[in-house]
Amino acid sequence: MKFRTAVATAVAATAAVLAVGAAPANAATAAKVNPQLSLTASTLNAVDGQTITLTAHLGKTASNRTVSIYRSPAAEAANQLVKAGKVDSSGNLRVSVWMGRNTGFTVKFAGDSGDNAASRSVYVHDAAVIKQSMQKPAYINSGWNYFHSTQPVIEQSQVYPSKAGKTVYFHVQQYYSGAWHNVGLQYSSATLDANSSTWFGWKSIPAGITLRFATTYNGDSLNTGSGYHWVYVKTVK
Numbered sequence: 001m002k003f004r005t006a007v008a009t010a011v012a013a014t015a016a017v018l019a020v021g022a023a024p025a026n027a028a029t030a031a032k033v034n035p036q037l038s039l040t041a042s043t044l045n046a047v048d049g050q051t052i053t054l055t056a057h058l059g060k061t062a063s064n065r066t067v068s069i070y071r072s073p074a075a076e077a078a079n080q081l082v083k084a085g086k087v088d089s090s091g092n093l094r095v096s097v098w099m100g101r102n103t104g105f106t107v108k109f110a111g112d113s114g115d116n117a118a119s120r121s122v123y124v125h126d127a128a129v130i131k132q133s134m135q136k137p138a139y140i141n142s143g144w145n146y147f148h149s150t151q152p153v154i155e156q157s158q159v160y161p162s163k164a165g166k167t168v169y170f171h172v173q174q175y176y177s178g179a180w181h182n183v184g185l186q187y188s189s190a191t192l193d194a195n196s197s198t199w200f201g202w203k204s205i206p207a208g209i210t211l212r213f214a215t216t217y218n219g220d221s222l223n224t225g226s227g228y229h230w231v232y233v234k235t236v237k
Contacts, residue, residue: 035061035115039069039107039122046099048129048160048223054082054122056093056107062114067093072104079106099126100161101222128223129160130168130215132231155231157215158197161223166192168217170200171228175210183211210234 036059042052056067065086070079082105083095097105104123111117133156157168168190172183190198200213212230219225 030114032111032114032116035059035109035111035118037067037107037109037118037120039105039120041105041122041124043124044122045125045127045224047127048100050099050126051096052099052124054095054097054105056087058087058091058093058109060091061109062112064110064112064115066110068108069093069095070106070108071097072106073101099124101126102224125224126222128163128217128219128226130157130217130226130229131160132157132213132215132229134231134233154199154201155213155215156197156199158195159192159217159226160196162196163217163220164192164194164196166217166220168192168198168215171214171216172202173212173230175212180212205233205235207235 036057038057040055040057042054043050046052054069056069058065058067066084067087068084069082071082072079082097083093085093087093093107097103102123102125104121106119106121108119109115109117134154159166159168170185170188170190172185173180174183175181190200192198198215200215202211205211211233213233214228214230215226216228217226
């Protein structure tokens with residue numbers, strides 16, 4: 001009886017040791033990894049009305065191959081879904097976006113059994129556009145040549161998107177001695193009208209003068225400022 005009891009106790013003890021040793025191996029789970037995720041834009045400095053391309057890239061994952069691209073305009077708190085779908089065989093998902101203001105874009109990956117959720121963002125600036133044109137009074141000759149006249153040379157500018165009531169700035173340069181030189185102006189700025197436009201006029205330009213005009217907008221919370229786009233004038237006899 002004692003022998004049998006001793007054997008039973010030894011077997012039970014051995015089983016207990018095996019059970020304790022096996023438990024950690026059974027309970028262990030593989031740690032999730034951070035996936036390779038990126039979002040790029042065809043340009044970070046767009047202009048109003050330009051269409052840009054966003055490219056989301058997702059590296060190797062356990063199973064989930066879907067990403068979602070959102071936009072977050074400067075004036076809105078909520079994200080707006082731009083596109084969601086599975087990436088292609090190269091791991092990419094592309095979408096074309098029309099730009100109308102400064103915008104942040106974010107790509108999100110929900111994760112899966114082997115990968116953590118992830119997100120990446122990119123910010124694209126959207127510049128206001130100024131369309132400039134020279135008016136064509138009776139003294140126009142051809143191209144950018146104007147007859148010398150006491151009538152004003154008129155340059156009209158319109159800003160997109162509408163910035164009615166905002167301020168724009170005038171710039172004039174004269175070409176001589178092989179270079180462009182700034183010309184002092186009595187009025188260097190103006191307020192855009194209800195059509196988001198304004199004009200600049202200059203009287204009594206002597207014959208043989210070569211000038212260039214530009215109107216600029218300094219930007220606001222929705223759009224960055226415009227660049228210089230010169231309009232050229234040369235007065236002739």
